[in-house]
Amino acid sequence: MDASGEVLASLRGVRKRYGALQALDGVDLDLHAGQVLALLGPNGAGKTTTIGLLLGLLRADAGQVRLFGQDPQQVAPRRGIGVMLQDAALPPTLKVGELLRLTASxxxxxxxxxxxxALAGIGDLLGRPYGKLSGGQQRRVQFAIALCGRPRLLFLDEPTVGLDMPARQRLWATVRALAGEGVAVVxxxxxxxxxAQLADRVCVLVRGRIVSDGxxxxxxxxxxxxxxxxxxALEPATVATWPGVREVHRDGAWLQLASxxxxxVVRRLLEADPAxxxxxxxxxxxxxxxxxxTRDQAVASFDPREAA
Incomplete structure (x- = not known):
């Protein structure tokens, strides 16, 4: 992480509602220079809303959202971000090089x-029409587009979907290098x-609230x-009945369980099988x-009135 840890963007007490749905419920979040933040949560947890607010695509109902100290809906701070969304609609007839030049402008x-x-590994694709590329190649082009403006803050939404392992590892290496230069990555x-490979910090959202941040x-x-x-030699069916055993299965001579x-459970294993x-x-x-x-938090926050 960048030594200064400068806060490039933040949410303070942010709330956002869509009709009866409370998408965000008092969220506080800082994005630091040189830090890779993984924003995790089940579907509907509020991740997309959080990013939409930081990108200036949405307005909070309450609280404060700041991007480089300014309102994210202003043009000036948005010039400091790069975005790779999960779904990107780019002109299929434009060549890759033309797309990059257009975005860079x-x-x-x-x-x-x-x-x-070079950062996205698409040097061999610059002369090809975007619409003629495979899904994985298009994702790499989208990554290059997200980088071309020299962003200080980079948003990556499911960036490696459709990529093979070498391409994923190249993207991971580029993200680490950018973070080392002080770029904040979400x-x-x-x-x-x-x-686990990339993040310095993991923030978990459940039902519009941050339940873990570290x-x-x-x-x-x-x-x-x-x-x-x-x-x-113990039978999995027998071990499965013991208190504290959540799951158990056999893999050849090995017994594997979660507890x-x-x-x-370990004491009982040693007592039940001296060998x-x-x-x-x-x-x-x-x-x-x-x-x-996420399961424990969802159960703890369950309101039967919402399920009615």
Missing amino acids: YYPAPRPLADSA LTTHYLEEA SVDALRARVETRRVRCRS DQVEM LAGLEVQAAGLDEAFCDL
Whole structure:
């Protein structure tokens, strides 16, 4: 993260409602220079609304939204952002190089076309019509377009959908390099592995409220679930009946299980199978932490009147 950690954009006590739906309910959020923030949450959690407010596409019902210290609906601060949305409607007949030159013309000090193409790995596509490209190639072009204005704040909405692994890894490397130069990056993704790879900070939204904001390790630490792996002759059906065992299955000679009372379960495993070997206990993965957190928060905030 950039040493200064300058706040480039912020939300303070922001509320947004669509009819009876409270999309955001008192959200406070800072976006820091040089930091990659993964904004996670189940569908309908408020992620799209949050980004729409920061981009100046929406107006908050209450609270304050600032982009480089200004109203995001003004033109000047919006020249400092780059955006890669999940759905992009670009002219199919324009060549890739023409698209980049056109987009760059809207910015006061854009990157040279060759630099934008190199960062996104599309140097070989510049002469081809956009509509003739594969889905993965189009995503790479969209990434280059998001970078061409030298943004200080970069929004990436599901950026690697449709990309093969080499292209994903290239995009990840570019994002890390940009963050190292002080660019703030906001990432939304359903690939939790991607968030774990890239994010300095993970912010989880549930039902319009931030329920977790910190590092990937801090999010994992909030979850009691642990993974246990061992070589054992015990039957999975038997172990599944024990208190604290959430799931269990066999993989050859290995017994693998998840537990939120791992110390008690490990003691029982050792008592039930004196020949048990190769015991391993692992912390929850990001996917497990995310699922546990969002499920628990949804249950805690459930209002039967809303389900009527």
